Amino acid sequence: MLIALTGLLSPAEVGAIRDAAGKLEFGDGRATAGRRARAVKANDQALPSPARDAILEKARRALLAHPVFQAAARPEKLTPLLLSRYRVGQTYGLHVDDALMQGLRTDLSFTLFLSDPAxxxxxxxxxxxxxxxxxxxxxxxxxxxxxxxxxxxxxxxTRGERLAIVGWAQSFIRGQEQREVLFDLDQSIATLEQEGAQRVLLDRLSRARSNLLRLWAGA
Structure with missing residues (x-):
């Protein structure tokens, strides 16, 4: 399941981040890649600094506050985020993300785009x-x-510069199919609430969702 979160950051917030990123020092992105991915990774990543950490914390808070992200990911923990830069000629070849990062199981990956695609x-x-x-x-x-x-x-x-923040989430719900079922339930309940559905129907659906969470959490 691929889910796009539109407008996670406002244009003003993105502009401020790009301005701040322009003052950061970047290093070789291969330093944070796994053994196999390192061979196909060619990008830059912002080096640790208070300014970089402030950018990443702003993105982390916005992500965790987003209701669709909460419903789709059921995040238990996030890995530290990375601020990546691709200039002309840079790329990241075909790979699968490491199963374990920073002691966490990577269930979901995400990319927050910071550059205007034009x-x-x-x-x-x-x-x-x-x-x-x-x-x-x-x-x-x-x-x-x-x-x-x-x-x-x-x-x-091939032209310009691509700036993005990337990260990974360990979910309370390990199975992708189970996360999708819960996400569909969340969206259905929200729609029925907006349409003024009967309370008894909403209560039964909410009970089903809660019981599935109990059944699947940590599985």
Whole structure:
């Protein structure tokens, strides 16, 4: 299940982050890659600093406060976020994310786009599925959430610069299919509440959701 969160950050927030990122020092992105991914990774990552940490904390708080992210990911913990930069010629070849990062199981990956797609060419997040790869280039301030089990890559940047924040979530609900069932229940309950559905129906659906959470949490 791929989910796009539009407008996670406002244009003003994105602009402030880009301005702050322009003053940061970047290093070789391979330093944070796993053994196999290191061979295909060619990008830059912001080095630790108070300014970088402030940027990442702003993104983390916005993400955790977003109701759709909470419903889709059921996040237990997040890995430390990374601020990545791709300049002309840089890319991240086909890979699967490490199953364990910073002592956490990676169930879900996410990319928060910070560059206006009109300002760069290439740099698409390309995710493999059963039919054909999906190329994703979202507006600045939008985020894509996807299973960490997928093969994916960032296509080479051929013009401009691509700036993004990436991270991973360990979910309370380990199974992807179970997360999807709970997400559908959440969305259905929310729609029925807006339509003024009978209280008894909402109570039964809410009970089913809570009992499924009890059954699947930590599984």
């Amino acid at each position: 300002t760069y060419d290439g740099g698409a997040l390309e995710i493999e599925d059963n039919y054909a790869p999906r190329e994703i280039r979202l507006n600045a301030g939008d985020l894509i959430l996807y299973p960490s089990t997928t093969l994916h890559r960032v296509t080479p940047v």
